[in-house]
Amino acid sequence: MTKKITLSGIFIAMAMVLSFIESLIPMNFGIPGVKLGLANIVSLTALFVLGPIYAIAIQIGRVVLTALMFGNMAGLLYSLSGGILSIAAMILLFKIKRPFFGIIAISVLGAVFHNIGQITAASLIVQDLRISYYLPILMLSGVVTGVFVGLICKYLIKGLLKTNFIELHDDHSINRL
Numbered sequence: 368m369t370k371k372i373t374l375s376g377i378f379i380a381m382a383m384v385l386s387f388i389e390s391l392i393p394m395n396f397g398i399p400g401v402k403l404g405l406a407n408i409v410s411l412t413a414l415f416v417l418g419p420i421y422a423i424a425i426q427i428g429r430v431v432l433t434a435l436m437f438g439n440m441a442g443l444l445y446s447l448s449g450g451i452l453s454i455a456a457m458i459l460l461f462k463i464k465r466p467f468f469g470i471i472a473i474s475v476l477g478a479v480f481h482n483i484g485q486i487t488a489a490s491l492i493v494q495d496l497r498i499s500y501y502l503p504i505l506m507l508s509g510v511v512t513g514v515f516v517g518l519i520c521k522y523l524i525k526g527l528l529k530t531n532f533i534e535l536h537d538d539h540s541i542n543r544l
Contacts, residue, residue: 414454
């Protein structure tokens with residue numbers, strides 16, 4: 368348990384660093400909200416290595432601490448709604464005990480649901496459903512970035528397993544990498 372708590376702290380710090388690095392990368396596609404989702408590498412890795420409860424804590428901790436440290440309190444609601452919906456969707460697919468859904472599919476689902484959560488929050492905040500017109504484009508970008516994040520996680524976890532420092536949360540996970 369101490370190892371998992373320690374790894375959770377390290378994972379939150381890594382996710383915060385990746386969020387900061389991502390904020391420095393200019394991504395101007397004319398559509399607000401299109402991002403690489405680098406911090407999701409950590410959340411997805413945590414899901415496979417530490418399990419769902421720790422992945423939720425890491426996701427929420429990263430979003431809240433990043434907003435507090437970098438002064439983006441306006442974006443906190445968007446990030447929190449996207450992050451919670453994303454991790455919930457990934458956990459639901461992760462819990463299916465068959466190897467039909469690998470890490471890339473779980474990542475894509477998480478990216479798409481992150482966008483759905485953010486658009487839902489934005490629609491409620493600005494009280495205008497027309498903002499949902501962005502959703503198809505954001506979902507398409509979510510598929511692309513979800514594949515990217517899933518591939519990185521797949522090889523990251525395989526590399527970490529070779530060090531014998533970590534192990535997977537459960538036995539069925541190895542077939543899903």
